[in-house]
Amino acid sequence: MNPIGWIVTKLQGRSALREPATPDRRFQVTNPARSTVLASHLELADSGPKRNKGLLGREGLAPGEGLWIVPCESVHTFFMRFPIDLVYLDRKHRIKKVRSAVGPWRLSACLSAHSILELPAGTIRATQTQTGDSLEFSPAEFSAESLDAASV
Numbered sequence: 001m002n003p004i005g006w007i008v009t010k011l012q013g014r015s016a017l018r019e020p021a022t023p024d025r026r027f028q029v030t031n032p033a034r035s036t037v038l039a040s041h042l043e044l045a046d047s048g049p050k051r052n053k054g055l056l057g058r059e060g061l062a063p064g065e066g067l068w069i070v071p072c073e074s075v076h077t078f079f080m081r082f083p084i085d086l087v088y089l090d091r092k093h094r095i096k097k098v099r100s101a102v103g104p105w106r107l108s109a110c111l112s113a114h115s116i117l118e119l120p121a122g123t124i125r126a127t128q129t130q131t132g133d134s135l136e137f138s139p140a141e142f143s144a145e146s147l148d149a150a151s152v
Helices: 003-017 048-053 123-127 144-150
Strands: 026-031 036-045 065-069 074-076 084-089 095-102 107-109 115-120 136-139
Touching (some): 036 048, 095 123
Antiparallel strands (some): 026 136, 065 115, 074 107
């Protein structure tokens, strides 16, 4: 078999093995210790392409929005257009580290973290979130209005 035919055969077989795309899952994240909601529309980035893209290409995050990157120990804000708050979590959703208003062109890491929340700048201060707090995640409830806004 010629090399091009072999490559085409391999690629066709590989595409058949791929799992179908899963719909975006969104969560609400709360801090029971402070009786606050950090995000009501938290998008999950749990695949390679979603984690790689992150918030790149967005103009900003609206209040209540955010991105939960799983697994993740570090992030960069290269090419971003707005500052974000970062919340580093362990596997039990305890906060290991927080960083407020991380501007564009920065790096941030916490090697003991399992996942990271990227939230609008000011969320940590407004919710009084601190290292050691435990967060709770639940499926986000969508209204018809929020679905329309998300599709724009």
